[in-house]
Amino acid sequence: MKILVIEDEQALLDSILSYFTGEGNVCEYATNFESALEKINLYNYDCILLDLGLPGGEGLDILAKLRKLNKRDGVLIISARHSLDDKLTGLDLGADDYLVKPFHLSELKARVSAIIRRKNFNGDNIISFNEVLVDVSAMKVTIFDKTVSLTKKEFDLLIYFLSNKNKVVSKNAMVEHLWGDEMDLSDDFDFIYTHVKNLRKKLIEAGAKDYLRSVYGIGYKFSDQ
Amino acid sequence: MRLSANYNRVNILTSIITLAITGCIYYLFIHAILTDKLDRDLDVEEDEIRQYVTAFHKLPLPASFIDQRVSYTEIKPVAMERRFAYTSYFNPKEREEEPGRSLFTTVTLGQKMYMVTITKSRVESEDLVRVILLITLTVTLVLLLALLMINRLLLNRLWRPFYTILTRMKSFDVASTADMDDEPTKIDEFVELNASVNAMANRVRKDYRELKSFTDNASHEMMTPLAVINSKLDSLLQTETFTEQQGALLEDIYHATGRLSRLHQSLLLLAKIENNLISDVQEVDIKELVEGKMRHFDELFARDGLTVSADIAPLNIKMSKFLADILLNNLFSNAVRHNVPNGDIDIVVGNGMLVIANTGKEIHPDTRLFDRFSKSTASEGMGLGLAITKQICNLYGFTLEHKNTGDKHFFSINFKLG
Numbered sequence: 040m041k042i043l044v045i046e047d048e049q050a051l052l053d054s055i056l057s058y059f060t061g062e063g064n065v066c067e068y069a070t071n072f073e074s075a076l077e078k079i080n081l082y083n084y085d086c087i088l089l090d091l092g093l094p095g096g097e098g099l100d101i102l103a104k105l106r107k108l109n110k111r112d113g114v115l116i117i118s119a120r121h122s123l124d125d126k127l128t129g130l131d132l133g134a135d136d137y138l139v140k141p142f143h144l145s146e147l148k149a150r151v152s153a154i155i156r157r158k159n160f161n162g163d164n165i166i167s168f169n170e171v172l173v174d175v176s177a178m179k180v181t182i183f184d185k186t187v188s189l190t191k192k193e194f195d196l197l198i199y200f201l202s203n204k205n206k207v208v209s210k211n212a213m214v215e216h217l218w219g220d221e222m223d224l225s226d227d228f229d230f231i232y233t234h235v236k237n238l239r240k241k242l243i244e245a246g247a248k249d250y251l252r253s254v255y256g257i258g259y260k261f262s263d264q
Numbered sequence: 265m266r267l268s269a270n271y272n273r274v275n276i277l278t279s280i281i282t283l284a285i286t287g288c289i290y291y292l293f294i295h296a297i298l299t300d301k302l303d304r305d306l307d308v309e310e311d312e313i314r315q316y317v318t319a320f321h322k323l324p325l326p327a328s329f330i331d332q333r334v335s336y337t338e339i340k341p342v343a344m345e346r347r348f349a350y351t352s353y354f355n356p357k358e359r360e361e362e363p364g365r366s367l368f369t370t371v372t373l374g375q376k377m378y379m380v381t382i383t384k385s386r387v388e389s390e391d392l393v394r395v396i397l398l399i400t401l402t403v404t405l406v407l408l409l410a411l412l413m414i415n416r417l418l419l420n421r422l423w424r425p426f427y428t429i430l431t432r433m434k435s436f437d438v439a440s441t442a443d444m445d446d447e448p449t450k451i452d453e454f455v456e457l458n459a460s461v462n463a464m465a466n467r468v469r470k471d472y473r474e475l476k477s478f479t480d481n482a483s484h485e486m487m488t489p490l491a492v493i494n495s496k497l498d499s500l501l502q503t504e505t506f507t508e509q510q511g512a513l514l515e516d517i518y519h520a521t522g523r524l525s526r527l528h529q530s531l532l533l534l535a536k537i538e539n540n541l542i543s544d545v546q547e548v549d550i551k552e553l554v555e556g557k558m559r560h561f562d563e564l565f566a567r568d569g570l571t572v573s574a575d576i577a578p579l580n581i582k583m584s585k586f587l588a589d590i591l592l593n594n595l596f597s598n599a600v601r602h603n604v605p606n607g608d609i610d611i612v613v614g615n616g617m618l619v620i621a622n623t624g625k626e627i628h629p630d631t632r633l634f635d636r637f638s639k640s641t642a643s644e645g646m647g648l649g650l651a652i653t654k655q656i657c658n659l660y661g662f663t664l665e666h667k668n669t670g671d672k673h674f675f676s677i678n679f680k681l682g
Contacts, residue, residue, distance in 0.1 A: 048488050054495035058502070119487035127544075141491035141525045144498035192563065207501040211518045218560065219593075230567045255511030257518065258501060 040155055041083070044068040045075045045101065046090045046117070055088065058144040058206070059151075072096030079105055084112045085155045088147070089134070091118040091125065099125075102132045113154035117142065143212035145203045152202035166201050169263060171247055173198060182245040192217055193238045200251070200261035209258040235259055268419040272412065279411065283404050291397060298389035299365065303348055306367040309334070309382050317371050323378060331355075331385040341377040344370050353385040362387040425449035429458055436465060438472045438539075476539070483532050490525050497521065530648040534636070537587070537655045548588045550579040554613055557592045561600065569606040577614035581679050587656045594649040595620050595675055602673065616681035621674045633666055 042059055046052045047070050059066050067082075069075035072095030079087070079101065087105070091098035102114060116129045119140040126137045135154045138147060156164050156175065164175040172181045178194055180187040189197065199216055200208065210231050217231075239251045250261050265273075313334070316324045326335050333353070346369045353364030363386040371378050425447045432445065447458050497518060506514070536542055554576055565572050581588070599609050599622035607623035632638050634654040637647040657664040657677060667674040 048492060050492040051488070051495050054492070054499045057499060058495075119483060119491070139529075140487045141494040141521070144495050207504060209498065209501060209518055210515075211522050212498070215522075230563060233567075234563070254501070254504065255506070255508055255514075257511050257515045 040064045040085045042066045042151065043075075043078055043082075043084045043087045043112075045070075045088065045093065045098070047071060047092070047094055048090075054144060055147065058148065062205070070094075072101070075101055076104060079110070079112070080108070083110060085158065086113040086115060086151050088151070089114055089116050091116060091129075099128060099132060102129065102134055106133050111158065113151075113158045115147075115150055115154060117147070143209065143215065145199070145206060145208045145212045146216055148206070149199050149202040149216065166198065168201055168204060168250075169248070171197075171201075171242070171250075173201060182242065182247045185245055187241055187245045189238065189241060192234055193241070196234055196238055197242075200259070203261070205260070205262045205264060207254045207258045207260045212258070267423065268416065271419065272415050275415065276408065276412065279408055283408075287397070287400065287404075290400065291393065294393050294396060298393065302365045302384055302386065302389060303367070306348070306365065306382050306384060310367060310369055310380070313380060313382075314371060317373060321373065323371070323373060331388070333383045335381045335383075336378045337381070339370070339377055339379045341372075341375075344368075344379065346370070350386075351383060353383050353387075355385060355387075363390060422451065425451065425454045426457070429454070429461055433461060438468055472539075479532070479535055483528070486528060487525075490521065490528070493521055494525070527648070530652060533590070534648065534652055534655055537652070537659055540659060542584050542587055544584050544586060545582060546585055547580050548583055548585050550581055550588070550613055550618065551576050553588055553592055554611060554618070557596050558611070561596050564600050565609070568600065568603060570600065570603055570609055571607075572609045572611070574611040575614070576611065579613050579616070579618075579679075581681075583656075583660050587659075591653055591656050591677075594653045598622075598649055598653075598675070599673075604671075616679045617676060618679070619674060619676040621672055623671050624673050626671060627668055627673075629668070634664070 040063070042064060044052060044055050044059075044066060046055065046068070049070070052068055052070065056066050056068060067078060067084075069078050072093045075089075075093070089098050089101060093101075098116070098118075102116075105112060105114065114134045116126075116134045116137045117140060118125060118129075118137070129137055135157070136150050138150060153175075156166070166173045166175060170182050173179070174181075175198065178191075180189055180194065180197065195217060196213065199213065213231050213235075217234075235251065235253075239249065242251075243249055248263065250263055252260055252262075254260050309332070313324055323336055324334070327333070331353075346367070349366050349368065351364045351366040353362045354360075355362050364383045365386050366381055366383040369380050369382075371380055428447050432447075446462070447454070449455060449458070497514065501514065554574070558572065558574065564570075595618075599620050602624045603609065603622050604624060608621075609623075610619075610621040612619040612621075627633075634650050635647075636651040638651075654664055656662075661680055663678045663680065665674075665676050665678075667676075
C-alpha cells in the first residue's frame with residue numbers, strides 16, 4: 040500500500056508514519072500545502088490522509104485539486120474541527136471518510152484499510168489471514184472452508200483486529216470503534232473482554248490457531264508471531 | 265399594557281377627576297352668586313315695605329305677583345331674628361310648588377308687631393344653573409372624546425417606528441449576517457433608538473463572530489495536543505516492553521485522555537446546539553432509531569442484567585438526525601448508568617411522546633439534573649449528558665421532564681406534535 044500523510048503536526052505525523060510503515064506499506068508525507076500539492080501531482084497513492092488545517096492553504100482545496108486531476112486515490116480527512124458542515128463538504132468533494140481528532144491509530148488504520156479494500160477489490164472485498172478468510176461485503180467468515188457464525192460486534196471486532204494485525208489495540212479504541220466515541224458510558228471497559236473471549240473461542244473451535252492475546256490488561260494483539 | 269393605553273388611562277382619569285372637582289366648585293359658586301342676588305332683591309322689597317310703613321303707618325297689602333309673595337302675621341312682641349331660608353313657592357299660574365327663597369323679618373306698627381314673609385321663586389335661577397351646568401358638561405365630554413381620539417390616532421402614528429424597531433429586534437438572529445434595516449422617522453428619540461439598536465446588533469454580531477472563531481481555534485488547538493497524546497500512547501503500546509505496573513499506569517492515562525476528549529467534544533457540542541449551528545434538519549424516524557439504539561446497547565443491558573421492555577409506535581419528528589442520535593444515546597446511557605443491577609428499563613414511544621423509565625436510587629427532588637456538571641458522586645460520567653439532552657429539547661421546543669417515584673425514574677420528552 041502506498042500512503043500519503045498530509046499533516047502539519049510533526050509529533051502526530053511521526054506516530055502515524057511509524058504505525059503505518061512496515062508490512063509492505065510505503066508511507067510518504069507532506070507537512071504543508073505546497074509540498075502536498077506537488078506530491079499529489081506527481082504520484083498516485085492508495086490512500087491519502089488529509090489534515091484540513093494546513094499552513095499555506097485549506098485542506099479541502101487539495102481534495103478539490105485531486106478530483107480535478109481525475110485521480111482515484113482514496114482520501115481520509117482527519118480534522119480537529121468537529122463540524123458537520125466540514126464533514127459534509129468533505130464527503131461531497133469526494134473524500135471517502137472523515138475522522139475527528141483525537142483518534143486512535145488503530146481506528147485510523149482500520150478506516151484506511153477499509154478505504155483501500157473498497158478501492159482495490161471492487162465487489163470482491165475479502166481479507167485473508169493465514170487460514171482465516173473474511174468476506175467483508177457478505178459478512179462471512181470461513182476457516183478451512185468452514186463458515187464461522189459470529190455476531191455483528193464480533194465480526195466488526197475481527198475486522199478491526201485484522202486491519203491492525205501484529206499491533207496492540209487498546210480496549211479504549213475497541214470500545215470507541217464498536218459503540219461510537221460519543222458513548223460517554225463507562226470507564227469500565229472490561230465488558231469488551233466478553234466479546235474478545237467469545238470471538239477467540241469461536242475461531243479456535245473452527246480450527247484456527249490462537250492468534251489473540253491480551254497485553255497487560257490494556258489491550259489485545261492479533262498476531263501469528 | 266401598551267404605552268398608549270397606559271397614557272390614555274392616566275390622562276382620562278385625571279381629566280375626569282379635575283373636571284368633577286372644578287364642576288362642583290363652579291356649581292357651588294354660581295349657586296352662591298344667584299342666591300346672593302335673590303337675597304338682595306328680597307332686601308330691596310323689605311326696604312320698600314319699611315318705607316311704606318314709615319310713610320303711611322299701615323301695612324301694605326299682602327301682594328302676590330308672578331314670582332313673589334308677601335304675607336304678614338301678627339306675633340307677640342318678642343325679639344325675632346331676621347333670617348333668610350330656602351322654602352317652597354306656590355306658583356298660582358303654573359299651579360305647582362316651586363323652590364323658593366324667603367326672608368323672614370319683623371315690622372312694628374304702633375304696639376303691634378308683625379312678621380313679614382317675603383318669598384321669591386327660585387325657579388329661574390335654578391334653571392339658569394342647570395343650563396350652565398349642562399353646557400359645561402357637554403363641552404367637557406366633547407373635549408374628553410376629542411382628546412381620546414387624538415391620543416389614540418396620534419400616539420399610534422407617533423409610536424409606529426418604535427414598534428417596527430421592536431419587531432426587528434425580536435426577529436434578530438445573531439448568527440445571520442444580514443444587517444438590520446434603518447427605520448425612517450423624524451422623531452429624534454427613535455432615530456437615536458434605531459441607531460443604538462443597530463450599533464448594538466453589530467457589536468453583538470462582532471463579539472459572536474470573535475467568540476465563535478475563538479471556540480473553533482481553541483478546539484483545534486486543544487484537539488491537536490490531545491491527538492498527539494493519544495497517538496503517542498498507541499505507539500508506546502506497540503513497544504510491549506513494559507511491566508504489569510507500567511501497564512496499569514498506561515491504562516489510567518488512556519482513560520483520562522479518553523475522558524478529556526469526550527468532555528471537550530461534549531462542551532463543543534453544547535456550544536453548537538446553543539448557537540443553533542447544527543442544520544441538518546430532516547424527518548427522523550424515532551421508532552427505527554430507538555430500535556437501533558436498543559440493539560446498540562444490548563451488551564450493556566446484558567452486562568448489568570437489565571430487563572428491557574419496549575412499546576414502540578411509529579413516530580416521525582423533524583429534527584437533526586445527528587442530534588436525535590445524541591439525544592437517544594444520552595437517555596439510554598443515563599438509564600443504564602443510573603440503574604441498579606438486575607433492574608428494569610421501560611421504553612414507550614407514541615402519541616408524540618418518548619418515555620424512558622428505569623429503576624434506580626431515589627434522588628432528592630431538588631437535584632438539578634439538567635444542569636451542567638451536575639452528577640451523582642458515584643457516577644462515572646461527566647454530568648453533561650442530560651444538559652445536552654435538555655439543550656437539544658430547548659432548541660426544538662420539546663419539553664423534557666423527569667419524575668421520580670420511589671425507585672423508578674421517568675424521563676419523558678413531549679415532541680409537541682400538532
